[in-house]
Amino acid sequence: MKKVRKAVIPVAGLGTRFLPATKAIPKEMLTIIDRPTIQYIVEEVVASGIEEVILITSDGKSAIEKHFDYDYELDNVLKQKNKQELLAELNHISNLIDVVSVRQKKPLGLGHAVKMARKVVGDEPFLVLLGDDLVRSETPCCRQMLDLYEQVGESIVAIQRVPMEQTRNYGIIEGEATGHERTYKISRMVEKPAPGVSDSNMAIIGRYLLMPEIFEILENTTPGHGGEIQLTDALQALSNRRGMYAYEFQGRRYDAGDKLGYLKAIVDVAMSHPTLGEAFKQHLKDVCPCGPSPKKISC
Numbered sequence: 204m205k206k207v208r209k210a211v212i213p214v215a216g217l218g219t220r221f222l223p224a225t226k227a228i229p230k231e232m233l234t235i236i237d238r239p240t241i242q243y244i245v246e247e248v249v250a251s252g253i254e255e256v257i258l259i260t261s262d263g264k265s266a267i268e269k270h271f272d273y274d275y276e277l278d279n280v281l282k283q284k285n286k287q288e289l290l291a292e293l294n295h296i297s298n299l300i301d302v303v304s305v306r307q308k309k310p311l312g313l314g315h316a317v318k319m320a321r322k323v324v325g326d327e328p329f330l331v332l333l334g335d336d337l338v339r340s341e342t343p344c345c346r347q348m349l350d351l352y353e354q355v356g357e358s359i360v361a362i363q364r365v366p367m368e369q370t371r372n373y374g375i376i377e378g379e380a381t382g383h384e385r386t387y388k389i390s391r392m393v394e395k396p397a398p399g400v401s402d403s404n405m406a407i408i409g410r411y412l413l414m415p416e417i418f419e420i421l422e423n424t425t426p427g428h429g430g431e432i433q434l435t436d437a438l439q440a441l442s443n444r445r446g447m448y449a450y451e452f453q454g455r456r457y458d459a460g461d462k463l464g465y466l467k468a469i470v471d472v473a474m475s476h477p478t479l480g481e482a483f484k485q486h487l488k489d490v491c492p493c494g495p496s497p498k499k500i501s502c
Contacts, residue, residue, distance in 0.1 A: 312431025333409025340454025373406035
């Protein structure tokens with residue numbers, strides 16, 4: 204069983220849900236407190252033991268690459284001003300992990316974006332993380348999946364249960380529970396099912412651990428609606444070929460590409476911030492319309 208060493212993060216999307224903010228700024232660079240969303244994603248990968256990140260980028264996304272690069276000019280200015288804490292933070296970012304960029308020239312879907320990583324990933328299993336799915340958990344979500352992979356040796360998708368009325372917004376899996384905790388053997392996947400198509404509420408989120416056979420399948424996947432190559436179609440084919448598991452991860456997931464999800468993520472991170480947390484929780488109590496009672500905010 205080959206070790207998982209690489210993670211693919213597609214960041215080529217236009218971020219239209221956040222216009223006009225994303226007209227000039229990649230959505231992945233929108234900050235949660237003092238760090239861009241993409242940094243939280245990469246830090247999860249690093250904390251999980253991954254050795255290399257592959258960014259699938261497009262025109263206008265150079266700010267993401269620069270964020271993880273060394274900036275000699277800024278470094279020199281901070282040294283002259285003796286800003287040691289900021290220097291340490293910037294050095295931490297530039298030394299986080301090896302980052303490779305691959306250009307997706309046309310927006311042909313998530314499946315196409317993953318396919319673009321084939322030459323860099325090679326013939327080994329790899330992770331895929333969506334750049335606007337933030338997971339807050341004691342054990343990184345990717346680490347949870349890697350631990351399961353060491354037991355099952357097959358592809359895994361992370362899932363969470365959603366209200367039935369929201370299943371039309373997700374890829375939904377159907378399957379049977381296995382002997383492994385919070386784990387299901389997938390029998391069927393449906394992309395954004397219409398009401399009545401599936402009785403399952405187990406939704407795929409932006410974390411995947413995939414076998415390299417997915418690349419061959421993506422090469423032969425017919426484009427669907429809008430001319431896009433759907434990753435879910437390829438996942439179903441891979442599941443039929445050699446089996447696939449769904450893991451109900453432990454933690455809280457936020458869709459940081461959605462305005463409400465982004466705000467929820469900010470509140471979660473702010474409440475546990477080492478220097479701002481207590482003051483922020485007090486502010487939430489103060490602005491609560493029901494009064495300043497500390498019982499109004501659950502911490």
